[in-house]
Amino acid sequence: xxxxxxxxxxxxxxxxxxxxxxxxxxxxxxxxxxxxxxxxxxxxxxxxxxxxxxxxxxxxxxxxxxxxxxxxxxxx
Numbered sequence: 379x380x381x382x383x384x385x386x387x388x389x390x391x392x393x394x395x396x397x398x399x400x401x402x403x404x405x406x407x408x409x410x411x412x413x414x415x416x417x418x419x420x421x422x423x424x425x426x427x428x429x430x431x432x433x434x435x436x437x438x439x440x441x442x443x444x445x446x447x448x449x450x451x452x453x454x
Contacts, residue, residue: 387415425444
C-alpha cells in the first residue's frame with residue numbers, strides 16, 4: 379500500500395467527532411458507524427481474522443464465502 383494511502387486512512391480513523399447534547403466530542407476509539415471507511419476497515423479486519431483459522435483447520439473447506447453480516451462455509 380502506498381504510504382499516502384496509509385496516511386490518509388490513519389487520518390480518517392483518528393479524526394472522528396460526534397455531536398451529543400449540543401456539544402462536539404472527539405471519537406478516540408473505533409470508527410464511526412456511518413463512516414464510508416468503516417466498511418473497508420471491517421472487511422480488512424474480518425479477512426485477516428477469518429484467514430488464520432482457515433489456514434490451520436484440520437478439515438479445509440472446499441468453499442468459503444463471506445458476505446456482509448453472514449458467512450457461508452461448506453466442508454466435504
